[in-house]
Amino acid sequence: MDRHRAACVLCFGWVAVLVLSTPAAAQSVGRQLFDDLNVQLLYVALPLALLVEVILVTAVVRFRDNDDPKPTASDPTLEITWTAATAVILVFAGFSAYVVLGSPYISATADAGPAVEGTPDEATTVEVVAYQWSWQMHYPEADVTTRALLVVPNGTDVYLRISSEDVVHSLFVPAFGLKQDAFPGQETTALARPTATGTHRLYCTEFCGEGHSRMDGTVHVVSPERYRTWLDAHRGQTNVTEPPA
């Protein structure tokens, strides 16, 4: 009966972990990569954790009144098995992570450039300047400058060129799984490809002074048509805070 109950608890725990670990729907290609990796690693980690717990509990229960413990005997087969199994698991975890880290949507570098070089219409470039304590986004193609407002077209590569005017800041858009530091006098880059329209928050995630907690903003993912209309409506303007209609 006790064994039955333990099995029930284990099954329930398994389901609870799976349900609780299911993240909100990803809003960008990069975030989807992170979420998928998380699930893959979870499927490996969960059975392992359960196996270890079962062995532990079994050993504790079964040998709780053992007055005559025997020294551990060598068992080459068992040792080779667990070493090989561990190696396979580590290679799997390393390979999965490497594939994700190699994606330009996770680690865009200066040379990654707009992902679709030569076809600028398909990549939106936004120059993001962080300062104490807000964000300035500049859209070079229409000379639009916004304050704490990032408007991006859905389904398009958005190439961010990030820098800072004063101290170190960091741009964080959780819905995109995007986080990139902003340094004074140096440019960092990030690439995002939104996969759904919607409104999200962006934050500074590097403590940068007394106004740090106010250093947030909004991200509007809109259809390419609405994006175009919004951009044209504000051509040449600065300090735009009005989101697309």
Ligand SMILES: [Cu+2]
């Ligand atoms: Cu900051």
